[in-house]
Amino acid sequence: MALTRSTGKHRAPSRATLRGANIARAATLATTGVCGSLATPALAAESTAPAASSEDTGTFMILAADAEADSLADEVADQAVTQKREAIAREEAAEEARRKAEAREREAQEARERAAREAERERLMNTYQAPVSGGVSTAYQTGGAYWSSGSHSGIDFHASYGTSVVSVGAGTVVEAGWGGAYGNNVVIRMNDGSYTQYGHLAAVHVAAGQSVLPGQQIGLAGSTGNSTGAHLHFEARTGAEYGSDVDPVAYLRSHGVHV
Structure with missing residues (x-):
């Protein structure tokens, strides 16, 4: 015969059964994120705060x-x-310094050239030489019927026909061409x-x-004008006019020319 429980009477759940139910209910609450009024404050805090996993920590370290x-x-x-900027600045500064150095050198070279030209000009302005290479054939103030004034107003140099005649110093030509008794002649106003x-002259x-x-x-050199043969007649004067002559030999010697 089957045994039956009396209506309204139940056996109390065992401790093991209660423990299992509590565990199941805690698991359900943890899964759904709902704690309810049965959760303790510690359990609620633990359920709401996200736990740092090893994966999260590794990601943070990689990002850092x-x-x-x-x-x-x-x-x-x-x-x-x-x-790079500093290197460019140094290169630009070096290039600028090089350009300035070259400019200074050009200026110095130009100054040296100017000084050399000025020195050469001064030398030329103060340099005198004989008009031809030959020696004196007729002295100054030699008397005779050959000269209208009665005496030689200059000196004659030995010079064959076509010999080059040069200026004894620096100056400006004031007469060039026919000069009567002088034949073809040149008169120069010297710088002094x-x-x-x-x-x-020929x-x-x-x-x-x-x-x-x-x-x-x-x-x-030639023999034009009042002349008896090829030679150079040379005069030194204080003025352009005839009659202002001075001793040509003394004149040339005073300027350093050996005659």
Whole structure:
């Protein structure tokens, strides 16, 4: 015969059964995220605060390392840019210094050249030489019927026909061409204010108004005008007019010319 419980009477759940139910209910609450009024404060706090997993910690460390690497890369890049700018600035400064040095050297060279030209000009202005290479054939103030004034107003140099005749110093030509008894002649106003005359020329190679330098050819020796043969008649004067003559030998010697 089957045994039955009396209506309204139940056996109390065992301790093991209660423990199992509590565990199941705690699991359900943890899964759904709902604690209810049965959860203790500690359990509620633990259920609401996310727990840091090993995966989360690893990700954070990777991100931190990447950020640090990026910062270091940026710093290195900034240093490279700065160094490049500094190198460019140094190159530009060196180039500017080179240009200035070259400009100073050009100016110094130009100054040296100007000084050399000025020294040469001064030398030329103060240099005198004989008008031809031959010696004196007729002295100054030699008397005779050959000269209308009764005496020789200059000196004659030995010079064969066509010999080059040069200016004894620097000056300006004031007369070039036919000069009567002088034949073809050249008169030069010297830079010191004196005058020199070259007569009986076969040819004249300068023109009035032309500047001449010491040793510059002005014509060729000949025998034009009142002349008995090829030679050079040379006079030194204090003025352009006939009759202002001075001793040509003394004149040339006073300017350092050995005659």
